[in-house]
Amino acid sequence: MVIEDKFKKQLNVFGIELTKTQEQMFDKYYGYLFRWNNFVNLTGITEKKEVYEKHFLDSLSFVKVIEMGGSQRLLDVGTGAGFPGIPLKIVFPELQVVLLDSLRKRVDFLEEVVKELGLEAISCVHGRAEELAREEGYRQGFDLVTSRAVADLSVLSEYALPFVKVGGSFVAYKSANAKEEVEKSFRAIELLGGKIKEEIIFNLPDTKVERMLLRIEKVLDTPSEYPRRVGKPLKKPL
Numbered sequence: 001m002v003i004e005d006k007f008k009k010q011l012n013v014f015g016i017e018l019t020k021t022q023e024q025m026f027d028k029y030y031g032y033l034f035r036w037n038n039f040v041n042l043t044g045i046t047e048k049k050e051v052y053e054k055h056f057l058d059s060l061s062f063v064k065v066i067e068m069g070g071s072q073r074l075l076d077v078g079t080g081a082g083f084p085g086i087p088l089k090i091v092f093p094e095l096q097v098v099l100l101d102s103l104r105k106r107v108d109f110l111e112e113v114v115k116e117l118g119l120e121a122i123s124c125v126h127g128r129a130e131e132l133a134r135e136e137g138y139r140q141g142f143d144l145v146t147s148r149a150v151a152d153l154s155v156l157s158e159y160a161l162p163f164v165k166v167g168g169s170f171v172a173y174k175s176a177n178a179k180e181e182v183e184k185s186f187r188a189i190e191l192l193g194g195k196i197k198e199e200i201i202f203n204l205p206d207t208k209v210e211r212m213l214l215r216i217e218k219v220l221d222t223p224s225e226y227p228r229r230v231g232k233p234l235k236k237p238l
Helices: 002-013 020-036 046-064 085-091 104-117 152-161 178-186 187-192
Strands: 073-078 096-101 120-126 142-147 163-175 194-203 210-218
Touching: 002 020, 002 046, 020 046, 020 104, 046 085, 046 194, 046 210, 073 152, 085 096, 085 104, 085 120, 096 104, 104 120, 104 210, 120 142, 120 194, 142 152, 152 163, 152 178, 152 187, 152 210, 163 194, 178 187, 187 194
Parallel strands: 073 096, 073 142, 096 120, 142 163
Antiparallel strands: 163 210, 194 210
16 A cells, blocks of 8 residues: 555645546556556556556646646547556546547457546547548547657647647656757647647656657647658658
8 A cells, every 4th residue: 555655645746636537547547557558569668566656657747737626528649558648547437538549459458448437528549640630520620639658749739739639738658858959849740730828847746857848839730741641751751
């Protein structure tokens, strides 16, 4: 219980208090992650303490740049093992969440977790951002879009911003030393209809883990030519 108790204290710094049911959900989530990781590449981090800090706690740092409330619609691009989408859904059950990943086996894992945790108003989608962003109901259909995917911010922005409603936000998780990467992404973000509104560097509570969060507001419609075809954003960033 030492890990769980520390986790609750760390979350208190973010103004988050877990119910007993939510605590149990995180414990179950960790169990599924640990077991599935033996045959599906979900994460290189499997030690419980590390998962709670570097995945669960980090995911929930989202609240440092976004005021949560109501039935906001959130898309998690390149969600992998469900971060940050599932932790956010556990803590804020009123969120309507879509988890997007390009690997079928990871989506199978996500579907099992969602089912076993009894989460509602959350869907797991197998697909590519470049294609899904052109579909009705998805393009400019979300209040919030987020990603912890390891990719250059210019690339992530082309994946994410087409999904964001004008007035909504894209939140990108980055390492604290990503300043140069952020500066190089200004043109791409502007081209895609976004504008950086907030950039914070901080330590996860009671850890030495230093992080950066960027909140990019959608100020204009994304031009129809974006995102480009599958693979192009990665091969030739804006």
